Amino acid sequence: MRGMAPALFALACGTVSPALAQSPGSEAPTGDRTVRDIRIEPEPLIVQMGDTVRFTGVATDSSGAVVPDAVWGATDGAVFEIQPVEGEGAGPSFELWGIDVGDSPMGLFVAAATKDGTPRWRRVGSVTVTVRDYPVARLELDSLPYAPYAGSTLAPSGRVVNAVGREHAEARITWSATPLDVATVDTAGRLHVHAPGAFELVARADTVETTVLVQAFPNPVTRVALPDPPSRTRTGDVTRLSATALASGGRRVADAAVTYRVESADGAAGAWIGADGTFVAEKPGTYVISATTGDATARVEVEAFPRDVEQVATFVAHVPTVRATDLWVFEGLDGRDYAYIGTLTAATMYAIDVTDPADPMMTDSVSADGRRVNDVKINDERTLAVITSENASNRRNGITLLDISDPAHPAVLSHYTDGLTGGVHNVWFMGDLVYAVNDGTLDVHVIDVSDPTAPTEVGRWGLDRPGRYLHDVSVKDGLAYLSYWNDGVVILDVGAGIRGGTPVRPVFVSSYKYRYEINGAQYGNTHHAVRYGDYLFLGDEIFGCPGCAGPRGYVHVVDVRDIQRPREVAFYRVPAAGSHNLWVEDDRLYVAYYQGGLRVVDVSGDLRGDLRAQGREIASFETSGTGGTLSWGPQPFKGHIFVSDMNSGLWIVKLEPEPVVP
Secondary structure (H helix, E strand, O other), X not given: OOOOOOEOOOOOOOOOOOEEEEOOOOOOOOOOOOOOEEEEEXXXXXXXXXXXXXXXXXXXXXXXXXXOOOOEEEEOEOOEEEEEEOOOOOOOEEEXXXXXXXXXXXXXXXXXXXXXXXXXXXXXXXXXXXXXXXXXXXXXXXXXXXXXXXOOEEOOOEEEEEOOOOEOOOOOOEEEEEOOOOEEXXXXXXXXXXXXXXXXXXXXEOOXXXXXXXXXXXXXXXXXXXXXXXXXXXXXOOEEOOOEEEEHHHOEOOOOOOEEEEEEOOOOOOEEEOOOOEEEEOOOEEEEEEEEEOOEEEEEEEEEEOOOXXXXXXXXXXXXXXXXXXXEXXXXXXXXXXXXXXXXXXXXXXXXXXXXXXXXXXXXXXXXXXXXXXXXXXXXXXXEEEEEEEOOOOOOOEEEEEEOOOOOOOEEEEEEOOOOOOOEEEEEEEOOEEEEEEOOOOOEEEEEXXXXXXXXXXXXXXXXXXXXXXXXXEEEOOEEEEEOEOOOEEEEEOOOOOOOOOOOOOEEEEEEOOOEEEOOEEEOOEEEEEEEOOEEEEEEOEOOOOOOXXXXXXXXXXXXXXXXXXXXXXXXXXXXXXXXEEEEEOOEEEEEEOOOEEEEEEOOOOOOEEOOOOOOEEEEEOOOOOOXXXXXXXXXXXXXXXXXXXXXXXXXXXEEEOOOOO
């Protein structure tokens, strides 16, 4: 960030620390007792990528009068950066330029007077900054996916390309067709071909327009065949009912578009069907599925039964700790079971014997050189643990390696700081390598710990773009998954043989990012990524959304069978709550929801749509304590589930069959 003062604050759990741009020309803070607001001109603040905009601000008191000697500043956001500039007017001027597309709040702060002249900043408000994409340059249209036979419905597609040659982040194509007696386009963008003949298909985005001449043909289809559905399906099960279009004589018409519909026997909504015939019921009931092209229609009936996966999460034990963070549960080399749990207080990690989950015993603790232990990981051999440190008073953050050959009493082997002094938020073990997320460089650093008393950096990888923020990393089967916040998840080859990457020389494979709206603001804060089978489970973490009481975020399910073209296919969301860390094992997804506690979700089979609505939630447990529930991380282990809670420590629960109601 150019020309910025030091970071002002950091939210718990590692959101980006915004930098404070002060109003120029002030030597020391003045009193702020009368400042109640800072008025920004112009407002709203909107800038297009590639452009900058200047704004000024005026500090005012409770009556609206200007406070001329107030020292105030503003913070960078996720999609923009600011810098003070010389200007004219009643207040200081700033230059703002967009670094990504979307909406992001800009915090406004005023400096209070202190005896030693050191600024103490107080937030007085915020404004929303909107960054628009570059102008639309051209449209790239795809060929129609099926032949334009009369009586068929098709979905035209294409991409809007911006002035720098990338797909436009905001603009979407609107379609129209003429003459209307041959073809029309509905409000959902579907092309309906009514009769044989020529028609113009028009695509438009902003002021750019492209026209394609299309010839419609008579429809040769005389019959549609649907496969027999399964005799029994449950809510959430994916049933594929791909139809076959047939001409007279039984010849297959492979290029005919088929339109699917699903209706409940009682008229109530409770299921959906995709354009490829993929059917999923969210509610039990009987559904009629139809497949149509031209004048030919086929129908089948599907009965969906309740999923019946519900269980009860029962309390087993609770170990109070202060400001608990990440945990790792494992069987030690001594044959006993242990939970290691970090804290945000004095950078302490506790070792807890959980061999008897109903009677956990704290055996020891280790302190790192820092103010918080955000992450704890154990190597596969169960000989080494690594804990992270952030916010060290001497600015010597890094990773601490522990000898856990005596797991009840972990011993410090080394505290490695080279290149990591900005702080390490999360780590991952891969053999003798530790992948460390560096808060300072915002890259992943690869550390060789084959000699744990003398670690050495052997590799590094990071996105090359302004405004990036790396939060987490995980590695599975030679692929590394980097949670890069607004840039989504980035997938690297670290030995999978896809792009020639190695564990110390990662190579980019693909990425997937998303944006969605919460109360008018756009977010895409990819916080945590876990691979399981054909899917990548992404949790996002959102603080400060308008009208939200606490964090928000949910779990995105991304199909990665084609690793170079990830696509989101399902989601799991708890209303009015924010997701944090995830764990997936034995067809079960474990989610620590800040305000929602532990959630256990059935993720067996193929996944599509709203997993919670489909009855896939198995159980929940509220890890409540002083200050309310604030769950951080879950882990199943030997028939129990261990959950850390920032407000109350370690919780141990067990799933039991749901009691039968007489």
